[in-house]
Amino acid sequence: MSKRSTGRASSPSIYPSASTPPASSSRSGKQSLATQKSSKATDTTSSNIKVIVRVRPRILPREANSPILIQMGSDGRTTTLLPKNMANSSPSDSKSFQFDHCLWSVRSTDDNYKSQRDTFELVGKDIIQHTLAGFNTCILAYGQTGSGKSYTMMGSNEDEDQQGIIPQSCKELWDQVQQLQNIRKRFHLKVSYFEIYNEQVHDLLASNSESRVKLKVRENPQTGPYVEGLTEFQITKLEDFNKYLKMGDVNRTVAQTKMNDNSSRSHAVFSINLKIREFGINLDGVESSSDSFSETEDYIKETNSSLRLVDLAGSERVTSTGATGVRMKEGTNINKSLTTLGRVILSLSDRGDGPNNNSVASKPPYRDSVLTWLLKENLGGNSKTVMVACISPCDYEETLSTLRYATLTQKVRLVARANIDEIQHHNNIENDRKQKQKMEDELIKMKLQIEEMTSNSISETQKNEEIIRQVTNLSKFFEDRLSIQTEKYQIVKEELIKERSHRKKLQDSLNGIVKTLEMIDSKDPDYEEDLWKQSNLLNQRSYNFQIEIMKDLEKFCP
Numbered sequence: 426m427s428k429r430s431t432g433r434a435s436s437p438s439i440y441p442s443a444s445t446p447p448a449s450s451s452r453s454g455k456q457s458l459a460t461q462k463s464s465k466a467t468d469t470t471s472s473n474i475k476v477i478v479r480v481r482p483r484i485l486p487r488e489a490n491s492p493i494l495i496q497m498g499s500d501g502r503t504t505t506l507l508p509k510n511m512a513n514s515s516p517s518d519s520k521s522f523q524f525d526h527c528l529w530s531v532r533s534t535d536d537n538y539k540s541q542r543d544t545f546e547l548v549g550k551d552i553i554q555h556t557l558a559g560f561n562t563c564i565l566a567y568g569q570t571g572s573g574k575s576y577t578m579m580g581s582n583e584d585e586d587q588q589g590i591i592p593q594s595c596k597e598l599w600d601q602v603q604q605l606q607n608i609r610k611r612f613h614l615k616v617s618y619f620e621i622y623n624e625q626v627h628d629l630l631a632s633n634s635e636s637r638v639k640l641k642v643r644e645n646p647q648t649g650p651y652v653e654g655l656t657e658f659q660i661t662k663l664e665d666f667n668k669y670l671k672m673g674d675v676n677r678t679v680a681q682t683k684m685n686d687n688s689s690r691s692h693a694v695f696s697i698n699l700k701i702r703e704f705g706i707n708l709d710g711v712e713s714s715s716d717s718f719s720e721t722e723d724y725i726k727e728t729n730s731s732l733r734l735v736d737l738a739g740s741e742r743v744t745s746t747g748a749t750g751v752r753m754k755e756g757t758n759i760n761k762s763l764t765t766l767g768r769v770i771l772s773l774s775d776r777g778d779g780p781n782n783n784s785v786a787s788k789p790p791y792r793d794s795v796l797t798w799l800l801k802e803n804l805g806g807n808s809k810t811v812m813v814a815c816i817s818p819c820d821y822e823e824t825l826s827t828l829r830y831a832t833l834t835q836k837v838r839l840v841a842r843a844n845i846d847e848i849q850h851h852n853n854i855e856n857d858r859k860q861k862q863k864m865e866d867e868l869i870k871m872k873l874q875i876e877e878m879t880s881n882s883i884s885e886t887q888k889n890e891e892i893i894r895q896v897t898n899l900s901k902f903f904e905d906r907l908s909i910q911t912e913k914y915q916i917v918k919e920e921l922i923k924e925r926s927h928r929k930k931l932q933d934s935l936n937g938i939v940k941t942l943e944m945i946d947s948k949d950p951d952y953e954e955d956l957w958k959q960s961n962l963l964n965q966r967s968y969n970f971q972i973e974i975m976k977d978l979e980k981f982c983p
């Protein structure tokens with residue numbers, strides 16, 4: 426909703442295809458025949474429209490020497506409008522008002538200065554939480570022309586510190602979704618962006634040729650009014666928000682006026698539709714595609730909510746703006762719709778306890794302007810709504826008017842309920858039967874597996890016992906063999922010892938013979954003779970011995 430250039434003329438063309446009915450807890454027509462959604466009515470809260478007042482710095486040249494007519498109390502809830510002509514007035518001429526919050530953004534050096542970030546913290550954070558909880562929510566900026574509505578809602582996208590409520594809300598919502606989603610909980614975000622210019626609705630995200638087509642407003646008995654044929658884009662990454670915001674801002678009608686160089690000539694509504702689906706236990710463990718939701722998905726809970734971020738065109742006095750021609754027509758239409766908004770708020774605030782009370786209050790004239798018709802749910806129905814009333818620091822009349830408008834708005838009571846659908850399956854019994862059968866089959870399969878494993882383990886044990894037996898036998902066999910071998914070794918060892926001693930003896934004998942031969946070689950005559958004698962003696966003995974043997978033999982064998 427940053428402002429760009431002057432408005433363009435309408436050009437008739439084909440309607441875009443997508444439509445955006447507001448979120449509701451009992452959406453009709455889309456559910457599958459096998460299922461039925463039952464709305465969960467427990468999460469219902471009743472609260473007033475919250476009102477926050479923000480005063481901007483003196484930035485217009487005409488304000489340079491003008492006194493600041495606004496004071497804000499240290500409680501952060503009181504705004505005081507000082508008298509127009511302070512020199513001729515007494516302090517009692519000041520007018521004080523109480524709001525949910527009062528944001529002082531006049532001088533960044535002041536202790537109580539509220540930056541864009543502070544503004545989001547106080548205005549947007551809660552709203553994002555409510556959106557995630559399934560409530561329809563709305564933040565709308567109201568105020569005279571040039572009072573800082575677009576700055577508060579959109580700010581400057583170039584500088585992160587200057588970002589307004591819309592880009593900060595997108596980021597906060599995206600971050601929360603990233604944290605909360607898991608295999609059983611899936612989030613789906615879609616955006617749309619339209620403007621109401623001269624009581625006509627234009628799709629700011631339509632292609633160029635279709636962007637000036639006048640769209641129709643329809644009313645769904647359950648979900649309320651919606652723009653027929655509005656383009657919706659799915660958000661798959663944080664940057665998508667920025668892309669569609671920029672696209673819409675390029676198409677928005679803005680113009681230079683005497684009061685504001687870059688004045689919004691239309692009311693702009695940026696919507697984020699959030700769908701959350703929760704899934705039951707999936708026995709197959711199959712994950713569904715996370716890119717898109719299908720109507721046949723077997724989810725057990727669906728939450729639908731829509732966050733509407735509205736930058737209203739500024740109220741203006743023709744005398745102040747000096748508008749003529751097209752600008753004057755725009756201004757008249759802007760004022761007409763804002764007046765209707767005032768009448769709707771007045772009617773709703775009259776009801777005291779809101780839409781459910783029985784007082785005979787006038788029927789809010791929602792249909793008297795496209796703006797109030799489209800915001801019907803956010804102003805007087807199923808929504809949690811915050812109004813940021815923007816004021817300029819030096820304009821008495823316009824500021825007084827805005828503060829009165831804001832005071833009235835605070836009295837509007839809304840009954841919001843979380844749009845949660847619990848899914849009842851008609852085919853539950855059949856599903857249960859199938860699941861039971863599936864689990865029984867699974868059980869039988871597991872039993873068989875266990876039996877198989879048990880029998881396997883018995884035969885394994887037998888096998889092992891057989892191996893142990895064989896190993897025992899083998900080890901016995903080897904032990905026996907070992908003892909036999911040991912015995913054999915002992916015998917061989919003893920024989921070897923004997924052999925060695927025998928060999929020693931032989932060696933000794935051999936040595937004796939060698940010695941004898943050496944002696945022979947040395948030709949010792951005495952020894953030779955002695956040897957000769959011995960030899961003869963032996964021969965003689967041998968001969969005698971033979972004679973004796975012969976004699977004996979003759980005795981036994983005659």
Ligand SMILES: Nc1ncnc2c1ncn2[C@@H]1O[C@H](COP(=O)(O)OP(=O)(O)OP(=O)(O)O)[C@@H](O)[C@H]1O
Nearest residue numbers: 481530570571572573574575576685688689738739
């Ligand atoms: N809090 C702020 N801090 C600094 N500058 C601001 C602040 N609020 C508004 N401004 C500046 O004041 C000027 C008017 O603000 P802006 O365009 O947001 O007003 P507006 O209410 O949207 O006007 P219109 O209704 O005509 O579109 C802009 O130049 C804007 O940057």
